[in-house]
Amino acid sequence: MRSRLVLAAAVLLGCVATPVAAADVSGPCALPNTGANLSEGPTNWANFVRPVGRVSAVTIFVDFPDTPATEPTATDYANLVPGGPQWFATSSYGRLTLDVTPVHRWFRMPQPSTAYGFQRGLSFATHRTYIADAVRAADAAVDFRGYQLLYVVPNRAAAAISFSPTLLAPAGRGVAADGREFRQVVTFGQDMWRWGFKVLNHESGHTFSLPDLYAYAGGHPFVGGWDLMGLISGPAPDNLAWHKWKLGWLDTAQLGCVNAPGTTQHTLTPLSAPGGVKAVVVRTGTTTALVAEVRTRAGLDAAACDTGVLIYRVDSAVNSGSGPVRVVDAHPATAACGDPLGDATFDLGAGEVSSYAEAGVRFDLLARGYTLRVTRT
Structure with missing residues (x-):
């Protein structure tokens, strides 16, 4: 996975748009959008696909003169759908319906794979050429009007199309098709056979404005497997509460915002359960905050290696791939499921850590259920 995602980073860094203004995520919890690459601040939905309600995507399948397809397109399609759309429906609490329309035939690309x-x-230019060639090959048979997202799937024999990058193009630099411009395009590669439908969820996350949470320099030191935008194969891949709020899957009322000195108490419901307060956000600087949420073995996190309160830092001035989110490790001397951050959660009980303090902020877990006391000096 590392090689796939590091290469994808080069494409993303080459085409992300200029600084953006606040959209829907506002109030005392919000951090500013600083213009960092895929900033953790509010999203300007003029530059990304807004993942609320019904989002329509079209999938076209391509093969190549040097590696013609011999298998049916349905084999490739079943590897990504319906798992990907179902995953989004669960993570968004039903607020996102990803409607994917496949065009079940192979379209021959003009160049070898x-x-x-x-x-x-x-590069951005070569990636755009690949997408433009795919659109031209399919244009006579496909009406691209009415679709917000484009997915391009290569045949399995095309080993040269090795990984799955996402194109995020500024206005005027996308790919035109039937009177519209695709500026957000996911092109799948052979890694889809290793990671399955979660490649669709991770890469579509970029089209929704989410950054990479693994390290472009290599490895997964920032969040481990606690968000799909980090370790794609992690056992607890549900999107962080911060990301769900950023995407419009949580309301501002579902966050407890702490911006003044004093002591407050908050009862959080697990991230996997609809409704309730999902996180406490404590602003620690102009672009920074500490966030606490509850992760349990349920829903998309059913295979989690540890449970309890997950605390992490968010910095909206940090670029994608450089650690805009960093999980605080409650047990830095140990690991779980092969992930140093796999047992990062705070909890009550023998061998657990129930308190954390940083930058004049203290979290104390008072009871499972989960009740947090937050003290800001």
Whole structure:
């Protein structure tokens, strides 16, 4: 997975738009959008697909002169759908319906698979050419009007199309089709056969404005497997409460915002359960905050290696791939499920850690259920 995602980073860094203004995420919990690459501040939905309500995507399948397809397109499609849309429906508490329309035929690309640069380090221009060629090949058979997202799936024999980058293009630099411009396009590669439908969820997350939470320099030191935008194969991959709020899947009323000195008490419901207060947010600086949420073995986190209160730092001035979110490890000397952050949660009981203090902020877990006392000096 590391090679796939690091290469994808080059594409993302080459095309993310200019600083953006606040949209819907506002109030005392909000951090400013600083113009960082895929900033953790509010999203300008003029530049991204807004993942609320029904989002329509079209999937086209391509093969190549050097690697013609011999299998049916349905085999590739079933690897991504319906798992991907179902995952989004669960994570969004039903607020997102991803409607994917497949065009079940192979469209022949004009160049060999080896000509598109995936294995040599994919540039924005070459990636855009690949997408434009796919659209031209399918244009006579596909009416692209009415779709917000485009997915391009290569045949399995095209080993040169090795990984799954996402194109995020500024206005005027996308790919035109039937009178519309696709500025957010996911192009799948052969890693979809290793990671399955979660590749669709991770890469679509970029089209929704989410950053990468793994390290472009290598590894997963920032959040481990606690968000799909980090370790894609992690056992607790549900999106963080901060991301759910950023995307419009949580309301501001579902966050407890602490911005003044004093002591407050908050009862949180697990992230996997609809309704209730999902997180406490404590502003610690102009672009920074500490966030606490509850993760349990349920829903998309059913295989979690540890449970309890997850605390993490958010910095909206940090670029995608450089750690805009960093989980606080309650047990830095141990790991779980092979992940140093797999047992990062705070909890009550033998061997557990129930308190954490940083930057004049203290969290104390008072009871499971889960009740947190927050003290800000």
